[in-house]
Amino acid sequence: MKKTVSILMLAMMAASLAACSPTTTATTAAEVKASDTAGSTDSQKTAPSASANSSIDNWPEHPITIIIGFSAGSGTDLGARYMASALEKVLGVSVVVENNAGSGSWIAWNQVMYNSGTDGYTVGLINHNFPMGAYNTAAIRKETLDDVQLLVNQVLDSNVLAIRSNENRFTDVASFIDYSKENDVMIAVQTVGITDGDATCAEWFRNTYGSKIITVPVDSAAEGLNMFKAGDVDVFFGNVGDVYVAHNEGEMKAVCQFSEKRSEFLPDVPTITEAGFDEYIGFSARGYFYPQGVEPAIVEKMQDAMMLAMEDPDYQENMTKLGLGLMPMKGDDFYNLLASQLENRKKVWNIQ
Template identity: 40%
Template sequence: MKRKLLSLILVLTMVLTVSTACSQKSEAPETKAETEKTQTEEPKATDGYPNKPITVYVGFSAGGSSDVMVRILASAMEKYIGQPVVVVNKTGAGGWVAWEELVKTVKPDGYTFALINTPNITLGAYDPVNPRNYTIDDFDLLANQVTDYNVIAIRKDETRYTDLASLIEYAKTNTLLSASSSTGIMSDDATVVEYFNMNYDTDFQVVQTAGAKDNETMFISGNTDILVANIADVLPAYKNGDYKIITIFAPEKSELLPDVPTVSELGFGDAYMFSARGYALPKGVDPEIKTKLMDAIRSAINDPEVINKLNELGAQTNYLEGQEYYDFLKSNIDISKKIYNIK
């Protein structure tokens, strides 16, 4: 009897064991699926962008035309991007302090972009004195905002010269100083006087500064002989009669300076010089983030209030993006290389 009872218990134990194992096998896939279903996915970098302030670098001194333009844009951008847009001035080397930091150290997360200016950024690699290691191909180009032509101004009580022709003649036998945010092909301001040095045997010397506002300060204080600047830099003083603008480096007269003749009209060649001001990111920003930032920049640049404010300052909006913007910058390289006879 005992033996039969033991055998029965053994059989029952084996049945229960097999049944439990089968039950575990059948339940396992279902449990795994439920677990995967309830797992929280890793948040994407684009989720919630932007959720903190955005920074824009300006490589020139506060108060200059580039700085003022960016601050107007930044203020307008905030309503389109939904976050504060903070302007940070990183001056030096004609903008290259800011641009090299953008390329080398800025995290490509869409929270930092920079103002870029021609010809400083387009011709940095061709500078014979201090060639830069980067070209426009090392940046992720966003959009151009304005194209601002160069002018030459003299003091209203100047007696050594009164117009461009007499200025050129005087500079052939006398050294004259002109301030610039950088030297040589690194700056549109410096390129203006280098154009005359190379083609008319003049002796203009460039004094390097941190930006347009410093250039004007040196000129007003008498530390430089002439002022080479962009229209936006001089328009308020022009309207007030603070100094005399003698020529503009544009293909035609400007509506903002209707009585100022072009260099070509005065017989000194077809010389067009300007500072085109736009924006760029470091390479590697997520395309979805770039699109969101680009949408805000586009909306801000083309905001009627922004356009009107810049017009009042003498900066005319010339919006370009994508391939059109890239081709525009490449054309600036070709024009400047021709002036400097760079092969």
């Protein structure tokens, strides 16, 4: 009897162990799966960092877009396209120029700053007017140079005063000042205020020498130049790039440059100080920027690539044909260049 009971008890224990074994095995499998899942989750958490590093190391892998706030065919547009062509050789990817003109380039600037991402594949063209937006009473902007990452400067195009080649009321700066003190002189400008270099030059003559200069509003620099050639306005305030061909061909006469030294394109035209008058430095500067948030390593790569692109012989030849003075610089030097023009214009317009 005892033997029978023992056998029965052994059988029951075996059955019990058999029933328990699958549960133990299932639990172990679940734990392994949970462990794998946890490991996978940890891997996913670190993956973006590794991926980001890989993206930076391999950048650029896709086409790059340069957004500019000027119409196709303008000098600024052509300069950007020459930069794009040279940059393609350096980076090995396609570089395209996208025109988004309007609102004094603020449509394009806002697109780059707020709607183009921070992966380094969208670049904006920036000029001297960007930092002046905060002082433009017609449309005050909140952005300053500290709200973007400056890449490189491309061009510095000094302001000039030009007269018609057959002008007999005045022939140089001295006679122009004497005449303008006693007679109204009409000029064409796109806007009146700190954002317009031509209007600022005129304001400087008013403040410094009492010139009686009247501004006529126009929609573009080309329209203003045509009015001058047609005799509808008296003199032309513009940039070296606007006048050097016509000056060298005798169609008009540049009488002074608002710069520290003479442009290579106008070697026979004195600076305002060489002509015997007070110094005023006025220019247009054009370069490129990234929005805030682009990785510093990508910023540095793009800066170096653009500086190298501007050494390309074809690029330099094309820019020279446009009469655009090359002044490559990057980072803080570019920042200080733009800031200096802002300060000069604030003084002219008596802005604190």
